[in-house]
Amino acid sequence: MRYSMNVVAKVLRLMPPLTGAFREALVDFTYADYTIPKGWKLYCSTGSTHKDPVLYPNPEKFDASRFEGSGSNPFSYVPFGGGPRMCLGHEFARINILIFLHNMVTRFKWNLAIPDEAIGYNPMLSPQQGLPLRLLPRRL
Ligand code: HEM
Incomplete structure (x- = not known):
């Protein structure tokens, strides 16, 4: 499911659920003057970071193939943070998203009950009405 994982990675790049992370400087330092x-x-x-055109040319474009090959440069793809305080659940979360996506795509057709539903930050990125769907079973 490499392509599906690339799609998930791309969604997390364009719409990261968390907008960022805080750090505290432990010593004085200089960065970029x-x-x-x-x-x-x-x-x-x-x-x-995810929409920096230096790191991701044409950053708004949804192109799952960006994550093929050796992938992103270190610390340029950070939906789960980075460094020693990186999200502990990141592999668990990625696998859960992948399993959910696989079952949704292979077992159901669906459409949005509210096509123009607003997305907001509260503080997590989330559909304001809970993203109700109409599900139809796919014939296997
Ligand atoms: C899509 C789902 C998730 C996203 C986008 C996400 C994102 C993040 C981010 C950005 C951080 C801050 C990292 C940093 O400061 O560098 C974090 C921390 C953390 N996450 Fe997640 N997370 C997700 C799911 C999960 C799950 C499923 C678990 C547990 C099963 C989890 C457990 C944690 C913990 C314990 C921390 C704190 C780590 C620390 O401060 O040392 N996360 N997460």
């Missing part, structure tokens, strides 16, 4: 004093809080924005 900015001096960050010890104790300052830093926010790493997932969306900005």
Whole structure:
């Protein structure tokens, strides 16, 4: 299911459920000519990283093949954060999404009950009405 996993990776790049993560500077340091004093809080924005055209040319384009081959550069794809505090559940979450997607695609046809349902951040990215669907079993 490599292609399905690439599709999941692409969705998490374009619409990361968490918008970012905070860190605290443990020492004074300089980055890109900015001096960050010890104790300052830093926010790493997932969306900005994932839509940086230097890292992902034509960043709004949904192209699952981007994740083929050696994949993204380190810390350029961070829906689950990165470093020692990276999401502990990331493999569990990815497998669950993949199993859900596989069953939805192979066993059902569906359509949206509310086609123009709004998506909001509260603070997680979520459909405002819970994304009701009409499911129809697929004949196998
Ligand atoms: C699509 C689903 C999920 C997403 C997008 C997600 C994303 C994240 C992100 C961005 C962080 C912060 C990482 C950082 O600060 O660098 C995090 C932390 C964490 N996540 Fe997840 N997560 C997901 C599912 C899960 C699941 C299913 C579990 C547990 C079974 C889990 C457990 C944790 C824990 C324990 C932390 C805190 C890690 C730490 O601070 O050391 N997550 N997650």
